[in-house]
Amino acid sequence: MTRLNKFISHHSTYSRREADRAIQEGYVRINGEVVTNPATQVDEKNDEVYISGKKVSTVEKMTVIVYNKPRGELVTKKDPQGRRTIYDTLEKPYKHFIPVGRLDFATEGLLLLTDSPRVASVLMHSALERVYKVKIKGPVTEAMEEAMREGMHLEDASAGGHGKSDIEAMTFAPFYAFQVQKNRHDYSILKIAIGEGKNREIRRFFAHFGAEVADLKRLSYGGIELNNLPTGKTRFLSRSEYASLRDFIKEEEKKQ
Structure with a gap:
């Protein structure tokens, strides 16, 4: 009801x-x-x-686009400090679109936007797989790998968070998957898949182990891939991506 x-x-x-x-x-x-x-x-x-x-028809006409967000843009309508936002780059037809979650100022990559508040809400609160490429300063340790496999809870998760954030404790679910692509003393590169989108979650996770995230890029969201989309550009979903998305939304709404 x-x-x-x-x-x-x-x-x-x-x-x-x-x-x-x-x-x-x-x-x-x-x-x-x-x-x-x-x-x-x-x-x-x-x-x-x-x-x-x-x-009033419940068969909703929705549009979803993929935007390859560059570093240095905020996912917000307007910034009091006058910093650049995604809406400074997005073309006029998409100025009213709603972002599905957020990528922080220094994170780049795939951001979904939609003209449907309902679709945005369902996707933001889902456990759909988000895949990222992460570059950290320093090596990947056994303790990191164990936490990625098993998950962890931190009473103090302020490290890696925004300076003005009031978040303290945070629980990190086990990663869906991870692959260490390069493991060196000075820096390492990983590909990770998670099912949550908490505030600066990845940066907080690695900061707990003393590893600063140097670069972070989202490659996919719920099976929708960034592929070769140029930075700062948009694309529509494919027919198959739309079909999968509609099926997912129907199933999620049945649970409510």
Whole structure:
């Protein structure tokens, strides 16, 4: 069950405020009956909702794009300090798109954006595999590998975090997979796959072992690959990527 105003804003071009107004002014019917309370519960599978005689369809038209974010851009609409954001680079048709999670200022690579708040929410809160290429200062140790395999909990996970972050404790789930591609005394390179997207999670993980992350690049998200997309450029999902994404979203919503 979903609140009527939320149902309308998710499945139409109406904002939540516009949905409230339409409901309160008597333009909305559920199964033929006028409803004026925005908090009325809607059964998305069985109820039929109409606004001014037009049915609100739950078959959502969504657009998802892949953006190859460069280092030095913030994933935010506007920065009080005047630093560059992704919306300074994105083309005009995508200025209103919602980022699926965030990549920090110094991280580059694949960022998904969508015009659907529902899709963004489902993906952000999923355990879909995120694959990264990581360069750290120093060697990969046995303790690091054990933590990648087994996971770990830190009461103090401030190292590697943003200076203004108020996060203290953090639990790191076992990595889905990892591959040490280069292991040297001065620097090492790994390819890792994780299923979470916590605040500066990878930087905090390696900082616990005294290893600073020198470079971090996301290569894929939920099977959607960056491939050879140039830095600062976008692409649409392929037909097969869209099909897989829709199937995943349907399955996730069944669990709710």
